[in-house]
Amino acid sequence: MSEQDTGGPPSFDDPFEGEDVEQRIYGTLLQTREPTGVTAIAEQSGCDPKTARKYLEWFTDLGIATRHDGRPVTYERNDAYFEWRRVNGLATTNSLEELRSRIADLTERIDSYQQEYHADHPNEVDALRVDGDIDTVYADLSDWATALRDRRLHERAQQKLADTGGRASP
Known part of the structure; x- marks a missing residue:
């Protein structure tokens, strides 16, 4: 039985098998x-x-x-297109309150990383000079960068909803 038959990922040999x-x-x-x-x-x-x-x-x-x-x-x-889609999706599937809550959670996570690594941005951290497990440090820096990106997208979605009176069209 192949991996596809078991619900697993497609083979690396032909990742597009079966697609038009x-x-x-x-x-x-x-x-x-x-x-x-x-x-x-x-x-x-x-x-x-x-x-x-x-x-x-x-x-x-x-x-x-x-x-x-x-x-x-x-x-x-076109990365801008995919970012626009993500922002639009967030604005159509979340309320202003949900977006504000998520932004607050992300901000708290970002603040925690800034305090832990004594930097404003993950790009300012030299992972090889940080005490601790290098895999953990890299995971933290990746999560921090993701949190920054996600907060920016959620803030854009919040602005979109605020500009439209709390209703975004799909």
């Missing part, structure tokens, strides 16, 4: 962290470059991808 070409290209695009050529995206997605280009242009029109003109033309995920 649009889903494969979208999945590949989500994994890009720098501008990537159509040919490379097509190869990773297992499709023809012409097909990849068609979907990449469509994703660009939707705001999901960013196109960089040049030779060759390259594409990458």
Whole structure:
């Protein structure tokens, strides 16, 4: 029985097995962290470059991808789009009170890390110079950075709700 049959994660050999070409290209695009050529995206997605280009242009029109003109033309995920989606999702699924409560919790967690590591931001901490278990320090710094990002997103969602009188449209 394969891992997929047991409900486990997909095989690393073919993570897009069973998905249609649009889903494969979208999945590949989500994994890009720098501008990537159509040919490379097509190869990773297992499709023809012409097909990849068609979907990449469509994703660009939707705001999901960013196109960089040049030779060759390259594409990458548009992080601003995904951040907007996250903020919109928070604003539509939470009340102002819930957002305020979550912001307060995140602020408390951030303040705790700032006091523990005597720094305003995790980037200011040299993990190799901190006394303690290095794995714990790295986990703390990662959690701290996540808390900072999450607080910023929740604050944006709170502002969105406040600007609309407490109601956000989906």
